[in-house]
Amino acid sequence: MALPSGNGNSISGPDPEVLIVGSGIAGIGAAQRLYQHGFRNLRILEATERSGGRIQTAHFAKGLVEIGAQWIHGPSKENPVFQLSSQYDLLDEEALSEENQQVEVGGHPTFPFTSYSSSGKVVDPELVESMTNFYNTLFDQSREFLQRDYDPAASVGAYIKNEIAHYAQEWAGDEISKKLKLAILNTLMKLECCISGTHSMDLVGLSPFGEYKILPGLDCVFPGGYESLIEQMLKSLPKDIVLLNKPVKTIHWKGCFRGQTPQERTFPVKVECDNGETFTADHVIVTVPLGYLKEHCNTFLHPPLPSNKVQAIRKMGFGTNDKIILEFEKPFWEPDCRLIKLIWEDESPFVDAEPDLQKVWFKKLIGFIVLEPPQQYGHVLCSFLAGNEAEFMETLTDAEIVTSLTEVFRRFTGNPKIPPPINILRTKWHSSMYTKGSYSYVAVGCSGDDIDTIAEPLPEGPTESKPLQVLFAGEATHRTFYSTTHGALLSGRREAERLICLQDVQCCKSNL
Ligand SMILES: Cc1cc2nc3c(=O)[nH]c(=O)nc-3n(C[C@H](O)[C@H](O)[C@H](O)COP(=O)(O)OP(=O)(O)OC[C@H]3O[C@@H](n4cnc5c(N)ncnc54)[C@H](O)[C@@H]3O)c2cc1C
Numbered sequence: 001m002a003l004p005s006g007n008g009n010s011i012s013g014p015d016p017e018v019l020i021v022g023s024g025i026a027g028i029g030a031a032q033r034l035y036q037h038g039f040r041n042l043r044i045l046e047a048t049e050r051s052g053g054r055i056q057t058a059h060f061a062k063g064l065v066e067i068g069a070q071w072i073h074g075p076s077k078e079n080p081v082f083q084l085s086s087q088y089d090l091l092d093e094e095a096l097s098e099e100n101q102q103v104e105v106g107g108h109p110t111f112p113f114t115s116y117s118s119s120g121k122v123v124d125p126e127l128v129e130s131m132t133n134f135y136n137t138l139f140d141q142s143r144e145f146l147q148r149d150y151d152p153a154a155s156v157g158a159y160i161k162n163e164i165a166h167y168a169q170e171w172a173g174d175e176i177s178k179k180l181k182l183a184i185l186n187t188l189m190k191l192e193c194c195i196s197g198t199h200s201m202d203l204v205g206l207s208p209f210g211e212y213k214i215l216p217g218l219d220c221v222f223p224g225g226y227e228s229l230i231e232q233m234l235k236s237l238p239k240d241i242v243l244l245n246k247p248v249k250t251i252h253w254k255g256c257f258r259g260q261t262p263q264e265r266t267f268p269v270k271v272e273c274d275n276g277e278t279f280t281a282d283h284v285i286v287t288v289p290l291g292y293l294k295e296h297c298n299t300f301l302h303p304p305l306p307s308n309k310v311q312a313i314r315k316m317g318f319g320t321n322d323k324i325i326l327e328f329e330k331p332f333w334e335p336d337c338r339l340i341k342l343i344w345e346d347e348s349p350f351v352d353a354e355p356d357l358q359k360v361w362f363k364k365l366i367g368f369i370v371l372e373p374p375q376q377y378g379h380v381l382c383s384f385l386a387g388n389e390a391e392f393m394e395t396l397t398d399a400e401i402v403t404s405l406t407e408v409f410r411r412f413t414g415n416p417k418i419p420p421p422i423n424i425l426r427t428k429w430h431s432s433m434y435t436k437g438s439y440s441y442v443a444v445g446c447s448g449d450d451i452d453t454i455a456e457p458l459p460e461g462p463t464e465s466k467p468l469q470v471l472f473a474g475e476a477t478h479r480t481f482y483s484t485t486h487g488a489l490l491s492g493r494r495e496a497e498r499l500i501c502l503q504d505v506q507c508c509k510s511n512l
Helices: 025-036 080-087 098-102 125-142 156-168 175-196 207-211 227-235 290-296 307-315 357-364 388-393 398-413 448-455 485-511
Strands: 018-021 042-045 057-060 063-066 113-117 248-252 269-273 278-281 283-286 317-319 321-328 339-343 367-370 379-386 423-426 439-441 470-472
Touching (some): 018 269, 018 278, 025 227, 025 485, 057 423, 063 379, 080 227, 113 125, 113 175, 113 398, 125 156, 175 321, 175 339, 175 379, 207 448, 290 307, 290 317, 307 448, 321 398, 357 379
Parallel strands (some): 018 042, 113 339, 283 470
Antiparallel strands (some): 057 063, 248 269, 269 278, 317 439, 321 379, 321 423, 339 367, 367 379
């Protein structure tokens, strides 16, 4: 189904020049909303050779795999990515069913799994399940400190570890079984690092953890790839709206810049690209990732960003969650297995990981998801890896990764004959110069107010004669859905609405 093209709408008064920096879902979402409201002087400047940003689909083995976003988290009525994808007819029947939309998984969907231990044994699934339930209870509790005036710990990691230490005293059984329980809990904390996009849950603030809102619905994927959503969104906009290969170097604001032609009026904003090209505008919506902003916050704006914004950008967390995707000639896992969990028996939430990443980077892997069905994907496993270990993995060659992981598979299954994978694809989100990581989290010392500070438009204050010169969108600017595609989409629409309201107010004033 096509979305309203906006042709019926036209804005009264002069059509402002709007530039959007970044052609991810936030930037395209902002453009779509403005276009629907009649804005026609719109351009998106994108640094790379493609639109989509952290939504990126690739061909691998027999099918498609996701380099960036994998699932719609909480695919139900309140999720705008779910709504839009349903309108575009991009989801399968199961994802669209009422039943699927009502499932409450609390952020932790479960799959049929097999857990292997580092001594090459299958771990009792009942034990893994009971530890998972215990962990999920602690996780749910860690989200309840938002409105309390007292935090029992600074970080989510510290809180969960304190609780584990408390309950572990009552565990029955011998030392070996207690150690195994701790090792299982450690695997679950590593999974949490991937979900939060952080090196350690010790870095994630406890009291603001409850800001993030979990929507109902069992996470679903796009049969035609997540990027099919970006393609559909772009179809609702004029073809030439996105200018690719235009890395923005500096946004000059609070200025008085003459437009491209001699007779043109002046503009408060001028955007300068790496190649020296410039674009003037009334308004710029910045949607670059927080990782990029962190690295360039002193030079990206001129005059520079106000100090409260710089502080919030520096304090907020932005970490790495990478994927390693492997194709095998034949599966070594059971046909009904959807998830292979790896439990390192020597690990515990109370023991720091060895610092020599060369020796141990692969111990941070949480296991492997089986991409299903094999007729569609081939025999493909996908793993997630977060933090410093992921950043180290990005420096290795494909062959080095394949060698390490083949050893891991052989050791954990106790089968020394498992052949190496025939194909590998791994992501490098930390090294990607226009992203510098995967997604944001609210770090220790931060609060939801810091997210709002980052999102605050410039110039600050209501008295400016040229308001809303620089606006900020992107996943890291959404207080309750940060780190997600739906948070990013909503943030782009939010900033578009700001401009639409401004236009309405200015139009009313000029009609008085
Ligand atoms: C591995 C991984 C897995 C994920 N899994 C999920 C998931 O399952 N579900 C989910 O909801 N979310 C997931 N996410 C998060 C989700 O992908 C992002 O939150 C969302 O796509 C961000 O959109 P955005 O528009 O804010 O930013 P982006 O998509 O990053 O878009 C910003 C754009 O700005 C461009 N840019 C940067 N600097 C400049 C510059 N100087 N000049 C011009 N352009 C510039 C970039 O190239 C980019 O195209 C995942 C992300 C990753 C990396």
